[in-house]
Amino acid sequence: MNLRKFFSNRVFKLFVACLFLGLGTSVLLINPINSAISDMISGITIPMQKISNKISNAAEEVSKKKKTTEEYEQEIKELKDENQKLRAVTVDYFNIKKENTQYLKFYEIKKQNDSLKFIPSSVVVRDPNDNFYGFTLDKGKSSGVNVNNPVMTENGIVGWVSAVGENYCKVKTILSPETKIGVLCKNSLDTGVITGDVKLSDQNLTKMVFLSAQNKLATDDIIVTSGLGGIYPKDIPIGKVKSIIADDYDYSFYAQIEPYDDIRALYNVFIVTDFEGKGDISIETIVPMEGNKNGT
Numbered sequence: 001m002n003l004r005k006f007f008s009n010r011v012f013k014l015f016v017a018c019l020f021l022g023l024g025t026s027v028l029l030i031n032p033i034n035s036a037i038s039d040m041i042s043g044i045t046i047p048m049q050k051i052s053n054k055i056s057n058a059a060e061e062v063s064k065k066k067k068t069t070e071e072y073e074q075e076i077k078e079l080k081d082e083n084q085k086l087r088a089v090t091v092d093y094f095n096i097k098k099e100n101t102q103y104l105k106f107y108e109i110k111k112q113n114d115s116l117k118f119i120p121s122s123v124v125v126r127d128p129n130d131n132f133y134g135f136t137l138d139k140g141k142s143s144g145v146n147v148n149n150p151v152m153t154e155n156g157i158v159g160w161v162s163a164v165g166e167n168y169c170k171v172k173t174i175l176s177p178e179t180k181i182g183v184l185c186k187n188s189l190d191t192g193v194i195t196g197d198v199k200l201s202d203q204n205l206t207k208m209v210f211l212s213a214q215n216k217l218a219t220d221d222i223i224v225t226s227g228l229g230g231i232y233p234k235d236i237p238i239g240k241v242k243s244i245i246a247d248d249y250d251y252s253f254y255a256q257i258e259p260y261d262d263i264r265a266l267y268n269v270f271i272v273t274d275f276e277g278k279g280d281i282s283i284e285t286i287v288p289m290e291g292n293k294n295g296t
Contacts, residue, residue, distance in 0.1 A: 194206055230277055
């Protein structure tokens with residue numbers, strides 16, 4: 001390459017321009033005459049340096065505070081655990097509140113019959129094959145439970161103990177045809193017997209049978225236990241009259257009774273273990289009935 005071509009080369013020209021620019025800047029910075037220009041350049045570079053330092057420091061702080069994935073996962077787990085505990089406390093609160101309401105209502109019934117002795121219990125199992133919504137409770141022989149003990153809620157009788165184990169018992173409900181309870185209408189004083197019916201159980205209804213043709217029952221009349229027979233305490237609510245029906249088959253009358261509880265969805269109940277007038281008299285002494293399996 002000859003010298004003429006070298007000096008006319010673009011790279012050489014760019015090198016020369018940068019060299020002169022560097023020398024010029026140096027002269028301006030060291031020349032006292034041009035201190036104003038130097039101050040101006042410093043005024044620009046120093047703030048920029050400060051800003052750069054701040055950005056650098058901030059980035060370093062963020063880097064220090066940045067959490068690892070494991071730390072975030074641990075925090076999320078702790079928050080979930082705390083949330084679960086709070087939900088459990090809330091559920092417990094509402095359960096206790098509900099139980100307290102049940103106890104208060106139950107004690108209103110107990111005031112009318114001081115002799116009532118009972119054991120609080122909860123449903124632990126429901127038999128899906130039972131068309132009459134029987135269930136198993138968490139109390140048994142070890143708690144003093146016996147066969148034929150009445151089972152009730154704060155609203156009234158819902159069934160009776162049909163079998164007992166050491167720590168559990170099985171209950172037949174008032175929707176079952178195996179149930180036989182002597183009852184009385186508080187309004188008209190008509191008497192009869194409560195027993196279940198397969199056609200009514202899914203509607204949460206039971207029957208009051210052996211009504212006289214001259215009965216004076218009316219819709220919404222209150223039906224309570226009569227106390228006859230010594231199996232159920234006297235004056236415990238069963239339900240209300242929904243309708244009175246004449247049976248064309250045998251020319252008898254019966255009433256459809258709607259329990260005060262939804263028997264299909266019971267949870268907390270009371271097992272009555274003793275009361276004044278408790279005995280062991282069969283229902284046949286009150287109303288002749290074929291195939292009885294329980295007292296009144």
